[in-house]
Structure formats: C-alpha cells, structure tokens
Amino acid sequence: MSQYRAPLDDIRFDLFDVLKVESVLADLGQTDVNRELIDAVLEEGARFTTQVLAPLNAIGDQGCTFDKASGDVTTPPGFSAAYAQFVEGGWPGLNAPVDFGGQGMPQVLGAAMKEMIDAANLAWGNFPLLSHGATEALLHHGNEWQQDVFLKPLVEGRWTGTMCLTEPHAGTDLGLLRTRAVPNNDDSYAITGTKIFITAGEHDMAENILHLVLAKLPDAPAGSRGISLFMVPKFKVGKDGAMGERNAVRCGALEHKMGIHGSATCVMNFDGAEGWLVGEPHKGLMAMFTMMNTARLAVGLQGLGLADRAYQNALAYARERLQMRALSGPKFPEKPADPIIVHPDVRRMLLTQKALVEGGRLLAYHAFLNVDIAHHGADEAARHDADALVGFLTPIVKACLTEWGNECTYHALQCFGGHGYIAEHGMEQLARDARITTLYEGTTGIQALDLVGRKLLQLKGEGMRVFLTEVKAFCAAEANNSALAEFMPELTAKLDEWQALSMRIAKDAMANPDEIGGAAWDYLFHSGYVALAYWWARSVAAAEASSRSQAFKDAKRETARFYFARLLPRTLAHKAAIESGVGNLTALDVAAFD
Amino acid sequence: MSQYRAPLDDIRFDLFDVLKVESVLADLGQTDVNRELIDAVLEEGARFTTQVLAPLNAIGDQGCTFDKASGDVTTPPGFSAAYAQFVEGGWPGLNAPVDFGGQGMPQVLGAAMKEMIDAANLAWGNFPLLSHGATEALLHHGNEWQQDVFLKPLVEGRWTGTMCLTEPHAGTDLGLLRTRAVPNNDDSYAITGTKIFITAGEHDMAENILHLVLAKLPDAPAGSRGISLFMVPKFKVGKDGAMGERNAVRCGALEHKMGIHGSATCVMNFDGAEGWLVGEPHKGLMAMFTMMNTARLAVGLQGLGLADRAYQNALAYARERLQMRALSGPKFPEKPADPIIVHPDVRRMLLTQKALVEGGRLLAYHAFLNVDIAHHGADEAARHDADALVGFLTPIVKACLTEWGNECTYHALQCFGGHGYIAEHGMEQLARDARITTLYEGTTGIQALDLVGRKLLQLKGEGMRVFLTEVKAFCAAEANNSALAEFMPELTAKLDEWQALSMRIAKDAMANPDEIGGAAWDYLFHSGYVALAYWWARSVAAAEASSRSQAFKDAKRETARFYFARLLPRTLAHKAAIESGVGNLTALDVAAFD
Known part of the structure; x- marks a missing residue:
C-alpha cells in the first residue's frame, strides 16, 4: 500500500x-x-x-x-x-x-x-x-430562489453536485447532444435523455444530489448555441426548500474503468425529470464553462497530487531497496548491496518527479492565487489582468500537470521494478488513477486548442502578456542576483524563443487555420516547460532569500540545475515540431493510415 | 473490445x-x-x-x-x-x-x-x-540425457518452461539470491527456496512444466559468480523419460497485477525439489543469459504487438467518431460533425503510433534476422559480426520497443477520449498490459546500462560498428536516390551526432564510471531514434524500388517525413541531457530528496 x-x-x-x-x-x-x-x-x-x-x-x-x-x-x-x-x-x-x-x-x-x-x-x-x-x-x-434554497446545502456539503454534459455520441462536441427539456405547466421543465461519464452521479454520501444538466429546449437553435443549463435534484425540492419525493432521474449503470474505481462514474437516465432553467435559455454552454474552468484547474491539482504521492513512495523505495553496487564503487559497503538511489538512472527518474512536482505546484498555486486576485483585486485593471492570466494558465495547468502526473506515476512505478506492477505496493493504482486526468474536463488536445486558438489568438495573448510582464519584472529585479546567474541566460533565451514561436503560430494560422491544431500540443508543452523554468528560477531566488536551512537551499538549487539541464531541453523537440508546420500531419490521406 | x-x-x-x-x-x-x-x-x-x-x-x-x-x-x-x-x-x-x-x-x-x-x-x-x-x-x-529427454516435449509444446530467477530481495541483483541446491545421493540436487514473479509457473495447459532455476551450491562463492542453473520438473522425470510423481515444487500464490491478468505470475516454493545441474557449477548466470537474451528480444516484440493493436483501434475510432469540425472548415459537411481524424492533433497521435510501429517492426525484425545470420552465417566473420550486432541491438529493441509500446497505447487510449478509460473498448487493457514490458526481463534502465556499459564500452562498440557499416553502406548506395534527398542530410548528421556522443561517453566514463549511468538512458533513446531514422529512410527507398501502389509509397514517404520532422528531434533533448553530465544527478544528497 x-x-x-x-x-x-x-x-x-x-x-x-x-x-x-x-x-x-x-x-x-x-x-x-x-x-x-x-x-x-x-x-x-x-x-x-x-x-x-x-x-x-x-x-x-x-x-x-x-x-x-x-x-x-x-x-x-x-x-x-x-x-x-x-x-x-x-x-x-x-x-x-x-x-x-x-x-x-x-x-x-x-x-x-x-x-x-x-x-x-x-x-x-x-x-x-x-x-x-x-x-x-x-x-x-442562479436566480434568487435557486441561490437561497440550493446554495447552502451545497456549501455545507449536505448535498453534492454533478456536471451532466457528456452523452454517448457527444463528448467534446456538446453541440451534438440530444437531451431535451420540455416546459411544464409551472416554471419547471421535464428533462429527458441519457448522460454518461457522470462523476458522483449517484452515491450514498449526501442527502440529495443536484445535477447540473445541459439540454435543449424545444425551440433550440442547432449546435452549441442551442444548449441550455438546467438543475435537476435527485429528490425534488419545493419552493420552500423542503425535500420531496424522488425525481425521475436514476443511475442506469456504473462504468468499468481503468482506475479511480472508488469514484462512481454513472450513466444517468433522465426520464421527464423535474428541472429548472439556470441562467438564460440557450446560454447553457457559457454557464457550464463557469463550472468547467474551476474544474479544469482542479483536475490539474489531481495530476499534481498523484505525482507527489508517487514520488514520495518511489523515493522511500529507492532508499530502502538494496540492489547492485554503484558503478563508481560501493557506497554502503556494510550492506549486501547499495540502495538503488545510488544509481544515476534511478536519480534521473526521482529528480524528474521532484522537479515536475515542486515546479508544478507553483505553477498551479500561482494560477489559483490569481483567481483570488481576479475576484478581489483592488481595481478593475488588476482584476481584469488576473482574470486574463488565469484564462491563459488554465489549459497549461490542466494539461501539463495531468500529463506530468502520468509521467511521474510512470517513473515512480518504474523505480519499483516488477514490484511496481503488482497491487501490493499501490504504485500501479496511482498510475491507473492518473490516466483519467488527461481525459476528463477536456482532453489534453482540447486544452492545447483552448490555449492557442482562444487564449493566444482569439484573445490576442492578453493573458500571456500579463504572465510575461510578471516574469520579466522578476528577471529585471534579480538581474544581479549571483545565485541566479547560472539560470538567467537560459531563462531569458527560452522566453524569447517562446514569444517567437507564439508569433510564428499566429502568423501561420492566418494563412491556414489548421496550423493551430498542428502546433497546439507542442506549444502547450513548450509553454509549460518555459513556465516551469521561471518557477524554478524563482524558487532558487526565494530559497536564497529565506531563512531556510542550507540543505533546503541546496536542494532547490540542485533540482533547478537538473531541471534546466535535463528537462527544459525538451522544448527543443517541441520547437522543432512546431516549426515543421502542419503539412506533415495533413498530407496523409485518411485511407492511407493503415 | x-x-x-x-x-x-x-x-x-x-x-x-x-x-x-x-x-x-x-x-x-x-x-x-x-x-x-x-x-x-x-x-x-x-x-x-x-x-x-x-x-x-x-x-x-x-x-x-x-x-x-x-x-x-x-x-x-x-x-x-x-x-x-x-x-x-x-x-x-x-x-x-x-x-x-x-x-x-x-x-x-x-x-x-x-x-x-x-x-x-x-x-x-x-x-x-x-x-x-x-x-x-x-x-x-544441457547434457545428453537432458537434451534427449526434455527437449522434445518442450519443442512439441507438451511441456512448457519457466525461468526462475527473481526472489523477493533479489531482482536485478541475482548475486543476492538465497535459493539453495544440496547434492542428493545420486546426481540430482535438492532445491529449496522461494522464487517470485514466475511467469507460467503453474497452469493447466501442459502435461509437465520444466523450471529453470538459479540457486547456490553449498560451496558457492558469494555474489553472482556463485550461481548455478538447475532444471526442476513439476512432475519428476526418470532417466528413461517416464513421468513420475509430483515434485516438491508448488505455486504458493498468484500476484495481483496491473495487467496481463491472463498470464499466471506465480510465487513458486521449492521445498527440497529434485533438480539437476544444467551446465557447469557456478556458471548459472551465463547459462541464464542464453535464455534471457532471447527473451529480451521477444519482449521487444510484445511492445511492438501491443502498439500495433492499439494503433489499429485508435485509427478505426478516429475515422468513425464524429466530433467538432476541422478548423479549416467542414471536411464532411453531410455528416453532423467531422470524424476526429480531420484534427491535426489526432493525426499527430496516430502518426506517432504509425511511425513507431512500422519503424520499430524493422528494428526488431532486423535484429532477429541477424540471430539467423549469427547461427548460420557462411563464415566465422559473418557469424561473429551478426552476433555482435544482435548483442548491440538487443537492449535497444527491448527497451525502445517496450517504451514506445507504452507511448503508443497511451496515445491510442487518448484518441478515444473518456471512452478509452472504460473497459468496454479494450484500450485501457492494452495500456495496462503494456506496462509490464519495460519491467520484466530487465528494466529499461538495465537495458540502457547493458547498452552503454557492456556493448559500447566493455565490448568496445563492436556491434555498433557493424551497424554503422551497414547504415553507411546504405547511405553510399542511395546517395543519388532523389526520393531520399530530403532525408539524407539529417540522417547523416544524426549518425555523426550519435558517434560523437558515443565517444564522449566513453571518454567521460574513463574519468568517472558514474557517467555511464548518467548518460545511459538518454543514449539508449538517442540510439533508438537514430536507428529508426535509418529504417524510415530505408523504407522509403524500398517502397520506391518496389512494385507497390503509389498510395503505399506515399504513405511510407509521408510517415517518414512526419518521423523526421516531429519524432527524430527528440534526440535534441537526449543529446542535451547526455552533454550535461552526471553531476546534476549525483549532487543532491540522499537525505535532501524529500
């Protein structure tokens, strides 16, 4: 375990x-x-x-x-x-x-x-x-009644919520959904349809479950502009907030999944269930994005948490497991063999996890701190900038932290050798659990498109500019910090490279919109690695400026060195892929892939 | 499914x-x-x-x-x-x-x-x-009796075999094993000990099971030079080949694993079981390597096979699943949405699989063909060269094909979105099954050490020279082939880079043996990607020279272009990591990893 x-x-x-x-x-x-x-x-x-x-x-x-x-x-x-x-x-x-x-x-x-x-x-x-x-x-x-009656039990946790978006044929493309909402005689609606992959759709933890459901009104325009948001409680709720009889929504099955077995992933059948419109008709997708953006950042934290737990266990195992001697001679001659942490390749796997976990933690926390600033900032400009920054960082946090979560659980399992593959040590569960995080709340590919198509191009890189301003202010402030001298040239070079790639993509996309899709994934990771370079440089600076132990400062500096030397160069491959253009992706005929 | x-x-x-x-x-x-x-x-x-x-x-x-x-x-x-x-x-x-x-x-x-x-x-x-x-x-x-009595039923498949190496505290480091072999009064031995992770250790498919067991004789020197190989049948076998009573070897438990659930991974308890020495006393490890090398190449094929099946299914799904429109405008306007194969990022995932599967297939088959040459080559020199080449290619085939197998099953699952995570489509099983392949028969890290420590340095790169001779002969022969003009400069540049890195590692290792471990993993992948560049160039040449359809030739050429543009640049990150030296791996104190 x-x-x-x-x-x-x-x-x-x-x-x-x-x-x-x-x-x-x-x-x-x-x-x-x-x-x-x-x-x-x-x-x-x-x-x-x-x-x-x-x-x-x-x-x-x-x-x-x-x-x-x-x-x-x-x-x-x-x-x-x-x-x-x-x-x-x-x-x-x-x-x-x-x-x-x-x-x-x-x-x-x-x-x-x-x-x-x-x-x-x-x-x-x-x-x-x-x-x-x-x-x-x-x-x-929500309207006044919805807020008055439903928010308190949700906030207290007596009731829980769901997001009912996906249908069998409609995942990323919600415009295709078929769930219908027909007005009843009062101000409620009858919701009918099947939703799949509904997390916590049914369970035994709470008194009631409030389903937030995307459905189409009878007069809905086609596509994603015709989607409305409804709330459908498991037990009906009266105008006075009293819980009534069971609503016509039931769990039809649990999915058999690769991992997160303890999470109830439900098929939910709505059979004329009583629901109420939330927000404006046909504006459901925007309302849903309010939920989705929070959820996306939260899923990034899932990748981070799993990576950290995996790392902790791999580290403990690497310190205990005795196997072979260091190539440079025994390090623990009194033991029958050296612990595997003496082997450079095991350290490579451990340091990769450490660098991604600790760097990723700052990447995520910084985004959440800006959610606070976006809500409570002293002036409109500060709130606006923070909001743009959060929008820009959200796909990076979601996608990079979940992909790194998969990478870290992979390395951690690998550190255990064959013992990582059996259930006993719990490493394989972490790897299976991590695998969902790049899929739900928008796949990595969708995050990449959001980053490039919407945040970089449609919103003209506003959030990126906020981020760059912050990073450049840091670089200027620390220009004479000798502790950072070894990192600054590479950091500034990578920032320049990142900006140049951003402009290149914007230019290419004007000639051919498919260039967005061709560059998005590699650009997302390039962004993530450059952002982490910034956070590692800031970590070194903050550690040096703190009253922490020399050992703590050394650990941050050595991990930063590892990051700059062995992980940041991954940007070279991403840069080359971006610069190669979309042509090598689109040339092959659909029939010729076999 | x-x-x-x-x-x-x-x-x-x-x-x-x-x-x-x-x-x-x-x-x-x-x-x-x-x-x-x-x-x-x-x-x-x-x-x-x-x-x-x-x-x-x-x-x-x-x-x-x-x-x-x-x-x-x-x-x-x-x-x-x-x-x-x-x-x-x-x-x-x-x-x-x-x-x-x-x-x-x-x-x-x-x-x-x-x-x-x-x-x-x-x-x-x-x-x-x-x-x-x-x-x-x-x-x-084996001696004459062992060959006469045991080989035929093994070859016919009436009996199956096992490799009993691992013990709970001894995996990679077999020198630590504790299983004992005590001579009986006849020429047999009594084998006592516990082996774990024994594939097909017990099952209902064959009449008998022959366990090949590593154990120590009473007078064994310490460490790996004191290991002997024994054969221990599940049912005792007489000198005349007749099967007798049950031997004192039993399965004590099945491991609960992440995948390959249908494969019986057994804890095997030997309790004074009757066995016979195979080969010389204390030379068991060498004998075991005879089995192991074959098995390592075979595990490479496991990674390849899983990757291919995953790719086939991801491709079929990408052609069928309708979701969103191409950014450059609808490609199938008559359908409610475009199939996801129109999206460049989906194509990126598919082409990654296609390039690694088809290139990896040649990498593997070429190694096996050289096993044939090593056995049956016309002269001693040809056999010797082929044997050296197989030795050099074995860790590359084993490690790269299994890591790529994991990567391909990962991408294939990702192409399915959330549907990849549920059991119904079978993609998550392929990913779970693939995860064992980088672990058993020597982890990826062990393959990397074998490649650099033994094949490159100890054997002075003999196998690499054979490979380079072959590649350079190809480059010379095809120097004027216009179909290859776009690939040749990069291929030859990468070959030079690879040789330079090889020499650099050899030089660094003389000063500090830990440099071997610091460079091994990145060098292994650098080697794999350079080798695949060769195979993709050869595939283009062979396709052009063949009587195959233009569509087939186009597919090979476009996939080669994708490979050179988007996968081969991964070598840049590996090169940077190698050149950074082992210092960034060894600097951190064991206590400072938390």
Missing part, C-alpha cells in the same frame, strides 16, 4: 516564501487570512487527508457497487464516513462565500487542500469536487 | 522488400525457406492469432484462478483449448532444431509470428514464451 505524507514544508515555502500570499491577500482586503490561520488550516487539512482519506485509497480501488433494481450506488467501505467527517469539519465550504455558509477562504489555500485530498484519495476527492462547480454555476447564473 | 487485424502487408514489405530475407536466407543455406513457404506460415499464423487468440484477449483480462489447497492454477476460459490448437499446429517448435522435433524455421519468421501472438493476446503468449528460453538453455548447456 502506498503511503502519503502531506508536503507541508514545500507548500509553506510556495505560499509564504515564493508567492508571498500573506501580503497579496492583505492587498485583497483579506487581512484576517494571515499566516497563523493558513497554517492552522493546512495542519488540519494534512491531518484529515493523511489520517482519514489516505488509508482508504487502496480499499477504494475495489470499487463502488451498483444495485440494478434500485439504481443505488454504494461507495467503498469508509468513504461515506470520511465524507461525514469532511462535512463536520466544514471543508466543503472552505472557499465558498460567507453569505451562503462558506468560510470565504482564498482559492490558493483551497488549492493546497485540494492537492492533499487528491494525493490522499483521488477517487474520494471526486465526490465533493463537482459541488464546487455547481456552487459556482448557481452563484453566477 | 479491441479488434486485431494481422498486419501482413507491412510484414511482407519488411521481410521481402526491405530486409530481402529470401536472398539472405538462401545465403544461409536455407533455400527451402522461400517466399511461398514464408507466406504460408504468415497466413496460417495470422489465422490462428486473429481468429483463435485475439477473441480471448478480453476474457483473459478476468484473470487466472488459484486454488490454495492444491496449488493449482486455472487459466481463463479458452486459454487451454487455444494452447492445444497451438501445439496441434506445430507452432511451439517453429524455430526449434529439426533434430529435436522442431521445424527449423528462421528466427525472423518466428519474430513475425511472435508479434502477432502478442498483439492478439499478450497474456496468453506468455505461456509458450519461456519454453523457448528453456529450450535454448538445454540446447547450449
């Missing part, structure tokens, strides 16, 4: 030493969210996730059970009790508005908690996850 | 048009193995693997069952009957010597058959797999 230790030391370094959240939050008017409070939340979060959730991770892999007759889903042993503790601790409303019973804590703190939840038990974490999206959708688009 | 179609057209292209096996085999004296015969074997092999094995792949995923009381293992429904057909068809002895009941067919033909078996049903393929290794070990190291 894999172990998990909450990485509080590195989280604190990121929050306080690198991102300076205390002063940023004070500038946002959140002076009460001081270091003491943040520390207390982190400590309690670490206790809950490591002591309550982490031990349930392996048993969760045995899966949920489905009763076909009743349509009921039973979660793995311990899951429901852990959720009750989660609710008891007030965690569901950590980031929710105080007006609706939440604690109004900053998103960046919620991100740290979310990372720990996902590392401890990704499948469990999916049950409360979508409640945040439902809360966001109602906050932004 | 995933489908499988035997890629006979590409196999024939490789064998007849690229590798010219007819003339090579004729030069080896195997004039009877002509195109007609090879075609007949391929056709029958395709029939067996696609019609008998492939349909059992999904059901095999449900796993073997173990009876604790009896120690018996029952294979998945249909597995045993399929094995009976395999034996009936004479397949187990396809490459075995005619003297012992085999068919004496060339290894390169066996490779094609093995690829199809693994693509059709990897877990099933593991049952006959180790019999080849046992056969090789007895052929090279």
